[in-house]
Amino acid sequence: MQLRRVVVTGIGAVSPFGCGFERLTEGLLTGRSAVAYCSALESVGGLRSQIAALVPTLDAKAIPRKFRRSMSAMSIYATLAGQEALTHARLDDAACQDGRTGVVIGSTVGSTLTTEEFFTDYLADHSLERMKSTLFFHIMNHSCASNVAQALDIRGRLLAPSAACSTGCQAIGYGFEMIAFGKQDRMLCGGADEFHPLTVATFDVMHAASINFNATPTQTPRPFDRDRDGVVCAEGSGILLLEELELAKARGAKILAEIVGFATLTDSSNIANPNPAAMTECMRLVLADAGLEAAAVDYVNAHATATEQGDIAEAQAIHELFGARVPVSSFKGHMGHAMAASGSLELAGAVGAMQRGLIAPTLNLEHIDPACAQLDHVRQPRETQVNVMVKNNFALGGVNSSIVLRRYPA
């Protein structure tokens, strides 16, 4: 079966650097950290990590109330990023409405804040009389995808994958496959998540959150660094518009890159612990899907969250497949871990850097952990024309995912 080619024609981002794809790329290339002390965490008993990378104040009222009433913060981020991607791609309303454009956007869970607010009220007297009509739309698992489709009037397929840190990567991969197989012509894809102390607690309780940098937040997380101490939680949304190549060319769209491969698999060895063999297998599968040899890859954008187990396992897996030849960086050091949004935000940032002929570095990588030292770590913006990159995301729950993206024209 002849599969159709799929290209990226629009990118939108709401990140800890603020609103906009350009702001995301600039933040990554200028070595800024978006991590800060988070006073909201002070009052949470037992929580040791008190830092986060939060989205700065934005104008949510740019979204009409009719649509915004059913949105928690994560849907607001996804909608603003989705609108930016459509504008960037110059895609008109008719194309959004023709049934051949769909949405694949996922989050880790529905809005925890809305759930907390509901139960805080409900548990006072176990009454549902004060429950607002829009509560469900905030907490349903497909909240972001539905809200984006409603607000942007997109009428094709709708899917909301949920695989924690692999969500954004999977969303792009599933969108890619739907277009490649001819089921849709365009897909608005990505992940979104909003900050809540429960996310920090999830990592803190597993001793996987960064806890030693509360007084110096910009120095953490430290992917691949000897002194790393764990994850810093973040929020935001990265959204990419994917299109079938010939249709994109026919309407004169500017093509930013081509998606050429996607793979995802389940690491059933442990629900929490990373396994380098399963990571290697995922990258092997994605290269096979792309029809490329490892030698064709000239950049790996790593998941690398700055946990000891995860970083070492991924370094081993990358080395197993690519040796020491391929430049590697992780963007967690700049903007923490945006969970479901991380894959699509990081891929967006990597494309932004690629368009400038650069690779963005790993921030806070000062003393490379000897157990990760076998790779070519990018520690300063590097002038390199990336032709083929691999993007990794590995999630709690044992969900591995990888994408291969190629410069266009190749």
Next chain:
Amino acid sequence: MTEQEVVALINSSLAEEFELDLEDMDADADIFDDFGLDSLDIVDMVIVLESAFKFKIREERAIRKIRKLGEIYTFVLGKLNEAEQAS
């Protein structure tokens, strides 16, 4: 509460909930056509009014027939009068 106070509380409560301009709160305004409310909003309007006036109106059939802001004033004033006479 005086009638004016009741009207003012209705206006401020609905304006805050539905992001309406207080200057547009005219008794003749159609809450669907002029304010853009829909059936979901009517559910929340009931909750807002119940909270503001400390009464229960969710089961009132009359609520479902309301179209004008002035009809909300009349409905709420009637409920408050009923409650006052009953006490």
